[in-house]
Amino acid sequence: MHLHTKLVTSGRTSAKKVGIVNTPVHHASTILFPTLAALREAQKDPIRNLLYGRLGTPSTFDLEDALADAEGGHAAIACPSGMAALAIALTALVKTGDHILVVDTVYDPVRAFLNHTLTRFGVEVTYYAPAIGSGISDLIRPETRLVLCEAPGSHSFEVQDIPAIAKAAHASDVIVIMDNTWATPLYFRPFEHGVDVSIQAVTKYIVGHSDCEMGAIICSEKTFPDIKQQATRLGNCVAPDDCYLALRGLRTLAARMPLHQAAGFRLAEWWGAQPEVEQVLHPGLPSFPGHDIWKRDFLGASGLFGVVFRKGTSEGAVRALVDNRRYFGIGFSWGGFESLILPTDPKKLHPETPWPYEGPSIRIHAGLENVDDLIEDLEEGMAAFRAEQAAEEAGK
Numbered sequence: 001m002h003l004h005t006k007l008v009t010s011g012r013t014s015a016k017k018v019g020i021v022n023t024p025v026h027h028a029s030t031i032l033f034p035t036l037a038a039l040r041e042a043q044k045d046p047i048r049n050l051l052y053g054r055l056g057t058p059s060t061f062d063l064e065d066a067l068a069d070a071e072g073g074h075a076a077i078a079c080p081s082g083m084a085a086l087a088i089a090l091t092a093l094v095k096t097g098d099h100i101l102v103v104d105t106v107y108d109p110v111r112a113f114l115n116h117t118l119t120r121f122g123v124e125v126t127y128y129a130p131a132i133g134s135g136i137s138d139l140i141r142p143e144t145r146l147v148l149c150e151a152p153g154s155h156s157f158e159v160q161d162i163p164a165i166a167k168a169a170h171a172s173d174v175i176v177i178m179d180n181t182w183a184t185p186l187y188f189r190p191f192e193h194g195v196d197v198s199i200q201a202v203t204k205y206i207v208g209h210s211d212c213e214m215g216a217i218i219c220s221e222k223t224f225p226d227i228k229q230q231a232t233r234l235g236n237c238v239a240p241d242d243c244y245l246a247l248r249g250l251r252t253l254a255a256r257m258p259l260h261q262a263a264g265f266r267l268a269e270w271w272g273a274q275p276e277v278e279q280v281l282h283p284g285l286p287s288f289p290g291h292d293i294w295k296r297d298f299l300g301a302s303g304l305f306g307v308v309f310r311k312g313t314s315e316g317a318v319r320a321l322v323d324n325r326r327y328f329g330i331g332f333s334w335g336g337f338e339s340l341i342l343p344t345d346p347k348k349l350h351p352e353t354p355w356p357y358e359g360p361s362i363r364i365h366a367g368l369e370n371v372d373d374l375i376e377d378l379e380e381g382m383a384a385f386r387a388e389q390a391a392e393e394a395g396k
């Protein structure tokens with residue numbers, strides 16, 4: 001079955017029972033059994049049988065089936081946010097005395113979780129540069145338990161050589177976890193490139209409408225039992241209404257992503273033609289340092305990319321560009337139908353990796369608006385940028 005068909009047909013078990021299209025929202029804590037024998041029978045498979053609301057309802061099970069099928073993994077665990085998915089997966093896989101390797105461009109709140117929570121339990125963390133590739137083997141010690149990857153980095157967009165990292169990690173029996181949020185299951189197939197556990201911030205493109213927080217841990221067959229058990233012990237539980245929104249978003253992912261991709265490329269090329277721009281951080285552009293790996297391993301690009309301005313560009317000029325846009329909202333997160341613009345500070349976000357640029361940078365999310373309208377909006381923004389630069393020059 002092709003991926004697009006899976007996105008439409010997977011995880012519809014509970015809807016089919018009623019004869020409707022979408023999975024119903026099952027609100028439940030107590031589940032009632034007709035007899036004690038039936039309750040005991042259900043307890044034999046607490047992962048798949050309906051037992052208690054926190055352990056999952058048909059809304060959860062359908063979403064998890066669909067996410068596992070989409071990503072190409074064995075099974076998925078829905079979590080209340082992408083951050084929770086990362087924290088639960090990491091907690092599940094390590095014990096006191098373990099050492100873990102984490103890409104320096106990791107989603108920033110994960111760094112805080114590692115440095116302030118996991119290290120308190122005696123887990124040692126080493127941050128490695130995203131370009132490390134097979135060189136990761138030099139950092140692997142007898143007590144190294146896992147490598148956490150994220151490609152591309154969500155502010156600086158470095159692409160990682162996942163197959164090379166996975167090969168080196170597996171040679172030492174080290175597990176590979178990857179945050180695959182940027183590419184979505186459409187544009188990167190983690191399990192085909194050696195990843196053991198894939199993380200999706202479902203909040204982003206899968207939900208797709210900026211109205212729900214959700215995360216998922218998608219596991220290989222070998223990693224699923226331990227992670228699932230730990231997730232349950234930690235009280236992991238998602239709301240059925242949110243499962244509904246995430247499943248509904250997943251159904252149209254394949255229709256939305258090519259539009260985000262096309263708009264992202266158009267805008268990236270437009271930015272590349274602006275004289276004030278030093279570098280466009282878009283893995284799909286041949287001028288981007290990680291482009292060859294992206295081309296080899298990825299099946300497409302989402303709508304999120306960065307722009308670095310030339311050295312000497314003032315904060316005021318960037319502010320003039322960002323403020324008062326008609327279509328580009330100012331805000332965190334991405335993956336919704338709307339375009340976004342946000343100043344970023346990659347140098348601060350990955351302290352262990354050299355950052356070759358001195359100018360300020362922004363991050364763009366290309367939404368589903370007409371791209372000519374978006375370019376017109378940015379042209380007005382750059383006019384404001386230039387006017388501010390000129391005024392600052394004149395005032396010196």
Ligand SMILES: *Cc1c(COP(=O)(O)O)cnc(C)c1O
Nearest residue numbers: 081082083107154181201203214
């Ligand atoms: C947003 C994001 C997360 C966290 O997702 P939330 O649902 O907001 O907790 C994790 N990884 C990446 C790459 C993200 O962009």
